[in-house]
Amino acid sequence: MFIGAQVSLYPMTSDFVGVITSGLAALTPYQDKLRIETDDMSTLMVGAPDPLIDAVRDLFAATARLPDHVTMHVTLSRGCPGEPDDPSCRCDTLARAQGQPLKERQALALAAVRAAPDLAAPIDVQFSLYVLGQDRHMDEIYGCIDFLKESGTFLKSKNFCTRLRGDAGVVFETVRQAFLRFGPAEGHVTIDLTASANSPSLG
Amino acid sequence: MFIGAQVSLYPMTSDFVGVITSGLAALTPYQDKLRIETDDMSTLMVGAPDPLIDAVRDLFAATARLPDHVTMHVTLSRGCPGEPDDPSCRCDTLARAQGQPLKERQALALAAVRAAPDLAAPIDVQFSLYVLGQDRHMDEIYGCIDFLKESGTFLKSKNFCTRLRGDAGVVFETVRQAFLRFGPAEGHVTIDLTASANSPSLG
Numbered sequence: 001m002f003i004g005a006q007v008s009l010y011p012m013t014s015d016f017v018g019v020i021t022s023g024l025a026a027l028t029p030y031q032d033k034l035r036i037e038t039d040d041m042s043t044l045m046v047g048a049p050d051p052l053i054d055a056v057r058d059l060f061a062a063t064a065r066l067p068d069h070v071t072m073h074v075t076l077s078r079g080c081p082g083e084p085d086d087p088s089c090r091c092d093t094l095a096r097a098q099g100q101p102l103k104e105r106q107a108l109a110l111a112a113v114r115a116a117p118d119l120a121a122p123i124d125v126q127f128s129l130y131v132l133g134q135d136r137h138m139d140e141i142y143g144c145i146d147f148l149k150e151s152g153t154f155l156k157s158k159n160f161c162t163r164l165r166g167d168a169g170v171v172f173e174t175v176r177q178a179f180l181r182f183g184p185a186e187g188h189v190t191i192d193l194t195a196s197a198n199s200p201s202l203g
Numbered sequence: 204m205f206i207g208a209q210v211s212l213y214p215m216t217s218d219f220v221g222v223i224t225s226g227l228a229a230l231t232p233y234q235d236k237l238r239i240e241t242d243d244m245s246t247l248m249v250g251a252p253d254p255l256i257d258a259v260r261d262l263f264a265a266t267a268r269l270p271d272h273v274t275m276h277v278t279l280s281r282g283c284p285g286e287p288d289d290p291s292c293r294c295d296t297l298a299r300a301q302g303q304p305l306k307e308r309q310a311l312a313l314a315a316v317r318a319a320p321d322l323a324a325p326i327d328v329q330f331s332l333y334v335l336g337q338d339r340h341m342d343e344i345y346g347c348i349d350f351l352k353e354s355g356t357f358l359k360s361k362n363f364c365t366r367l368r369g370d371a372g373v374v375f376e377t378v379r380q381a382f383l384r385f386g387p388a389e390g391h392v393t394i395d396l397t398a399s400a401n402s403p404s405l406g
Binding site: 002004005006008010011012013014016017039040041042044046069071073075077080081082083124126128130131132133134138141158159160161163190192194196199200201202 | 205207208209211213214215216217218219220242243244245247249272274276278280283284285286327329331333334335336337341344361362363364366393395397399402403404405
């Protein structure tokens with residue numbers, strides 16, 4: 001399996017380079033666990049979902065704690081048939097999910113969200129989960145939405161996506177559980193995610 | 204069919220509200236053709252792919268012509284089984300694509316890209332096309348990538364996405380063709396797209 005993300009951080013300030021640079025410092029603890037490559041549009045991170053989502057979360061939480069309005073876009077992918085197998089992406093949660101009924105996966109996802117750390121960084125997220133290459137993809141999507149509504153981070157449904165709100169710790173744990181526990185464990189699943197903090201539109 | 208987008212514009216300047224406001228003026232010609240609703244995270248646009256992609260393109264081109272670094276994220280969706288049918292989204296290109304072989308759709312896509320207007324706004328885009336709810340989704344993806352490589356806007360393949368570069372006119376026509384001509388005409392197809400202009404990383 002190949003698991004990773006393309007991540008872009010967008011600080012809405014003329015000092016955006018400074019904010020991005022200070023945000024990237026939050027990735028230091030993950031340098032030995034993830035392959036990280038940056039170009040002019042995004043940063044590729046490849047590795048197991050535990051360090052991967054932790055790294056994305058900590059990157060955004062670090063900049064969300066600054067005063068400026070900042071947003072982030074993340075394209076998450078697991079199991080894309082066009083990507084090579086990578087042993088560093090091995091994930092026990094995914095391996096165990098194979099054969100677990102939907103109800104059990106929903107309960108495990110909720111337990112993981114309840115155990116999430118508090119990072120003192122209130123954020124907003126909206127995201128879409130895509131389950132590819134299987135006929136009955138909407139069953140898993142609706143099962144995931146049921147989990148989201150019970151997660152404590154659910155804000156509202158929108159066209160094409162779901163809005164979450166809360167501390168970065170619990171919100172990104174919700175996203176990780178959606179990514180890992182829904183859709184076939186060996187299948188191709190992606191997430192299109194946008195995060196926002198300190199938006200002046202929230203008043 | 205229901206077709207639309209969630210669109211977010213991110214100007215990397217402390218005057219981001221001013222840039223967003225001037226960008227939104229580019230949507231005025233489309234107000235009567237699209238349903239447009241803005242909240243604190245994104246702007247929903249619902250309607251047929253011709254005005255829809257034109258509106259997204261003109262919004263970004265207008266801000267790309269300003270001096271500041273600006274990015275945009277777009278979640279495009281057609282045929283989501285969870286959305287209601289909307290007559291305003293009717294699209295002849297999609298209707299005709301039903302039953303057209305892949306080679307013919309590729310040729311029509313290339314012809315449309317050749318006829319795209321020049322908007323004097325050089326931009327970069329990276330995007331992922333997702334074909335949902337069918338077993339052989341990668342055939343359509345690879346067929347689309349072949350078209351992209353011949354489109355004149357192809358820059359490079361990246362993990363999880365494809366990079367395009369060129370004028371906003373030809374780049375967004377390439378995206379529209381990818382969105383409409385690949386994947387089943389009546390199926391669920393989405394695009395996760397990021398655009399960038401005036402990035403200091405390009406030197």
